[in-house]
Amino acid sequence: MKTSTDFEIFLAAPPGLEMVLADEIRLKGFKRPRIVPGGVTIRGGWPEVWRANLWIRGASRVLARLTSFHVRHLAQLDDLACAVDWASVLRPDVPVFVEAHCSGSRLYHSGAVSERIGRAIHKTLGAPLAESDAAEVVTVMARIDKDVCTLSLDTSGALLHRRGFKQAVNKAPMRETMAALFLMRCGFTGNEAVVDPMCGSGTFILEAAEMSARLNPGRGRSFAFQHLATYDAERWEMMRGVKSTRDGGAMCFGYDRDAGAVRMAGENAKRAGVSDSVHFAQQPVSALEPPTEKPGLVIVNPPYGARIGEAEALIPLYRSFGRIMRERFSGWRVGMVSAVPRLAHETGLPFVAPEAPIPHGGLRVSLFRTDPLA
Structure with a gap:
């Protein structure tokens, strides 16, 4: 071979x-x-x-x-x-x-x-x-x-979601690979603003910013194929050295009520080299407003309520998020990841039919997404 x-x-x-x-x-x-x-x-x-x-x-x-x-x-x-x-x-x-x-x-x-x-x-x-x-x-x-x-x-070694930049994470982070696939499933190609109102350590925002800048996801790590007999170090360095970045990509905005999460997200963005194209700030969902005049994508991975009874306590959060989307984000598309379909539907958002649930962190989650909101 x-x-x-x-x-x-x-x-x-x-x-x-x-x-x-x-x-x-x-x-x-x-x-x-x-x-x-x-x-x-x-x-x-x-x-x-x-x-x-x-x-x-x-x-x-x-x-x-x-x-x-x-x-x-x-x-x-x-x-x-x-x-x-x-x-x-x-x-x-x-x-x-x-x-x-x-x-x-x-x-x-x-x-x-x-x-x-x-x-x-x-x-x-x-x-x-x-x-x-x-x-x-x-x-x-x-x-x-x-x-x-x-x-x-x-040929990979460590799983490929380990990009090499995200050292600081909060509780139950989404893997970068899955976040990227969800962004693509929502139609994101790097040419529009992305907003995550519950950004945690910033996975969605960092992936969107890198996609917008056309940065290679594996640029900051090593791989198992470098220890194979088929490895050509000189040829690999030439391949890795080819830059396909673009300037002036869309801005990405992450918000969270947890100051520690916002700090972690900013540190991760700096390590990934995308600080200039992202904006993180501490604020609750209730303060969310469109950060750009041109509509884009709002994508969110809210808490699900893992234990019995916890989901009920989250209903007001989901309802508030849905109301803000309908009242303030006309023309924007919404993507929501949830393990509890009932909570997603509490938003009152006009989701298209979701695909089959996907394994994630011991749960099965679905991506709920909308067309541009009226």
């Missing part, structure tokens, strides 16, 4: 947001995106793997498919795993961690599968085996489904 320029690359997404991710991948110029459960596949070579990690906002990780084969017993797995050309992609001096998942197959013990594949890698390549997917470790992912084993390399 070292010299191959046409293998399958899998970009993972939260179930239910695969279509949004496919649209982003297509817009970024990647060829033949195909939606599959849990993500999108494309075809390409190692430069496409590097670009996907650097450019794509909505993917949580990027996997390079190595090979697939039928396997029904452990002795057969030993032989087939030893036949893989590990030296073409792995380095003998970099520790390897093998993660296995089995379903509907005669080989059902994931621990035994990972042990046998790890043994094959060490035997044929000499690479040390790691006990976890820590930093400076390359992860080989084995999936056995209906007696078909698919071997992939995790």
Whole structure:
């Protein structure tokens, strides 16, 4: 696979947001995106793997498919795993961690599968085996489904929502990757103002500001592919050094009643290099006014009320937010993330039909969105 320029690359997404991710991948110029459960596949070579990690906002990780084969017993797995050309992609001096998942197959013990594949890698390549997917470790992912084993390399390492800038977070933050996908689902392309009246540590606003400035989401971090035998440091530095930023993008506005959250958001914006295109301020939802004459997007991830009875106490907040949107934000679109549909509908906003709920932080949330308000 070292010299191959046409293998399958899998970009993972939260179930239910695969279509949004496919649209982003297509817009970024990647060829033949195909939606599959849990993500999108494309075809390409190692430069496409590097670009996907650097450019794509909505993917949580990027996997390079190595090979697939039928396997029904452990002795057969030993032989087939030893036949893989590990030296073409792995380095003998970099520790390897093998993660296995089995379903509907005669080989059902994931621990035994990972042990046998790890043994094959060490035997044929000499690479040390790691006990976890820590930093400076390359992860080989084995999936056995209906007696078909698919071997992939995790080329990302730390999940891609970890952009490298957001050190300060508040309680229950939304992952940057999901925030970016929700912004795209609301039709945001970087050409309009964005307002988050309950911004917390600023995830929506920072993602919107970076999208508006055309900043690559992976510009401030390292990746697992830098520890592979296929890595070309000089070529990667040239790729990462290409600037696609634009000046004069739309301003993004974040507000929160918590002074600490506003301070954290400002610090995160400074680290991300978008301080000039964002504005954070401490204020309650009741004080919210349109910050620009031209309508844009209001997007919010309000509290849901995780325990029984808490949702009832939040009804006044949702009703107040809906009233302010209807009375003051004519022409603006609204996006709201909520795990409690009843609370979202308490706003009285004319939401279009929501998509299926999406897993998030142990809950299942839905994006409720409107067309431009009358």
